[in-house]
Amino acid sequence: MTDSSNVKLVLFDIDGTILWSDGAGRRAMTEALMNVFGGAGPTDYHYDGKTDPQIVRDLMRADGHTDDIIDERIDPLMQRYLGGLERELAGGTRAHVFDGVRDLFDLLEERGDVILGLLTGNLREGAAIKLRAAGIDIGRFKVCAFGSDHHARAELPALAQRRAKEDLGLDIPGDHVFVIGDTPADITCGQGIGARAIAVATGRYTPEELARHHPYALFSSLADTAAVMKVIVDA
Numbered sequence: 001m002t003d004s005s006n007v008k009l010v011l012f013d014i015d016g017t018i019l020w021s022d023g024a025g026r027r028a029m030t031e032a033l034m035n036v037f038g039g040a041g042p043t044d045y046h047y048d049g050k051t052d053p054q055i056v057r058d059l060m061r062a063d064g065h066t067d068d069i070i071d072e073r074i075d076p077l078m079q080r081y082l083g084g085l086e087r088e089l090a091g092g093t094r095a096h097v098f099d100g101v102r103d104l105f106d107l108l109e110e111r112g113d114v115i116l117g118l119l120t121g122n123l124r125e126g127a128a129i130k131l132r133a134a135g136i137d138i139g140r141f142k143v144c145a146f147g148s149d150h151h152a153r154a155e156l157p158a159l160a161q162r163r164a165k166e167d168l169g170l171d172i173p174g175d176h177v178f179v180i181g182d183t184p185a186d187i188t189c190g191q192g193i194g195a196r197a198i199a200v201a202t203g204r205y206t207p208e209e210l211a212r213h214h215p216y217a218l219f220s221s222l223a224d225t226a227a228v229m230k231v232i233v234d235a
Helices: 024-037 052-062 067-090 101-110 124-133 153-168 184-188 207-211 225-234
Strands: 008-012 114-119 143-145 177-181 196-200 217-219
Touching: 008 143, 008 153, 008 225, 024 052, 024 067, 024 124, 052 067, 067 124, 101 114, 101 225, 114 153, 143 153, 153 177, 177 184, 184 196, 184 207, 196 225, 207 217, 217 225
Parallel strands: 008 114, 008 177, 114 143, 177 196, 196 217
Antiparallel strands: none
8 A cells, every 4th residue: 555644635625615606506406306395495494514415304304204205206306406506507607716726726736745635515416517617627636525425424534535545545544634614514524533624714604603613724715825735734
């Protein structure tokens, strides 16, 4: 196995961290839920920090559906959602990439001791659709964990860690795994493996709200790429 004692695995969330898609995902999910279940659940439900399967289950439980019914319908629901998401992002809705993100990707990829990855609640296909709409190739990310891999976000960091070992031959310790995200769930999800969370306040949560969850580092945005790089490289 390759010596991975100094390798860092940097896992980015997508929505609110890499990009903003002006509610395209929520609109596509609402349409799919209405079509498949006849209702879309509570309108005040927050999608932030949750996986797509968890979103469906939470909303449809709140609408009175049993888990058996949800399990029976979730696959066709997700297919309809993905089709709607594709249409939303092809129909004039632009995915806006936040300041500093593209430069940060480039800087991380230049280093031989960093693996660029994704950790997102999106289905793999949904992640690819959103990134493509933003002009980002999902192939840039060498290790990924998606909502389609597990409904619980807290399971995804360990899954990504295992994939680095299985796919790349890198046995990366937990404290060399970084999760970059914009929600409290991004901050806490890696605690089980000792991952370090870098919180960024480009989503719904303020810096003060994120700070209450004690991230390893906190930024108002990723625009100061040198500062973000220093946190990762010096850890």
